[in-house]
Amino acid sequence: CKDLTVNINLTVTGGNPAYKYNWKSPDSSFVGTNSYVASSNGTYSITVADQNNCKAFVSAQIIVNEKPDAKFDSSAAIICSGSQFSTPISFSGKAPFSVTYQVGNQSVQSITTATNPYLLQGSPANSTTIKLLTITDANNCSSLLNDSVMIVVHTPVVVTGLQDTCINNGSYVVVFNILPGIPNTPSVTGSIAGTLAGNQFTSNPIVVNTPYSFTISNGGQCPPVIVSGIKKICNCDTRSGEMNLTPINLCAGDTSSAIYLGGYQSDGNDTLEFVLHDGNGQALGNIFAKNTK
Numbered sequence: 001c002k003d004l005t006v007n008i009n010l011t012v013t014g015g016n017p018a019y020k021y022n023w024k025s026p027d028s029s030f031v032g033t034n035s036y037v038a039s040s041n042g043t044y045s046i047t048v049a050d051q052n053n054c055k056a057f058v059s060a061q062i063i064v065n066e067k068p069d070a071k072f073d074s075s076a077a078i079i080c081s082g083s084q085f086s087t088p089i090s091f092s093g094k095a096p097f098s099v100t101y102q103v104g105n106q107s108v109q110s111i112t113t114a115t116n117p118y119l120l121q122g123s124p125a126n127s128t129t130i131k132l133l134t135i136t137d138a139n140n141c142s143s144l145l146n147d148s149v150m151i152v153v154h155t156p157v158v159v160t161g162l163q164d165t166c167i168n169n170g171s172y173v174v175v176f177n178i179l180p181g182i183p184n185t186p187s188v189t190g191s192i193a194g195t196l197a198g199n200q201f202t203s204n205p206i207v208v209n210t211p212y213s214f215t216i217s218n219g220g221q222c223p224p225v226i227v228s229g230i231k232k233i234c235n236c237d238t239r240s241g242e243m244n245l246t247p248i249n250l251c252a253g254d255t256s257s258a259i260y261l262g263g264y265q266s267d268g269n270d271t272l273e274f275v276l277h278d279g280n281g282q283a284l285g286n287i288f289a290k291n292t293k
Contacts, residue, residue, distance in 0.1 A: 072087055073089070089120055096112055157216050175203070208232065
């Protein structure tokens, strides 16, 4: 493997010692001993001569493999909470590859694959960093790695406290609170404009019997929340009307009818009821009879 060395050792017999070793490497020619430390790719040849100048020749081929490497194809991946990321890792070297990596401060994990690039997948609960640690390829060459990817986990918005409140007999406003999630950049778009003050949204007045629809988002990877509806009645003035206040005098056993002058106004869910009682003012006294219109 690159940056490593290999020892070339010769065992010479016969002839008339001492021997002379003429080396030829991919880079130079020189006289040496019966061993040589090689580090370059190529052919190494040695001619051995004895005292009688009798010679022998031998050669060796040294193949230097590049060290493998692994890198993420991107520096970050963004997902919504509960979904799965899928980030490619590209390799150099000879497959298959064995890689160790670490997610945050968790235990070191490993994969062995011949697929290049390889899709690393997962579903972390919170944002975290994945670090590549080591790689070994089919040539048994290894490298320390120094690459990482940031997994950013977004969380969805949550809408609470939805209300549609009458502001007069003909219009209403929609109000709700927003828990923005991640990222904390809530926005509201919809059929009616409005104002977002802090995390509370208040719509502009909406004409009664006009539907509304609002899309609430934080601009992240999570899907938006949609709230919609319609308020069909917004009559805030409920009135019972007036009775003829002329006293009615009866003898025992007589009957009579009290005259209702009208003026009843309902917001749609009221019941007009007539009560005969002995109270005075708004509080009811003892009830003797009652009837509905």
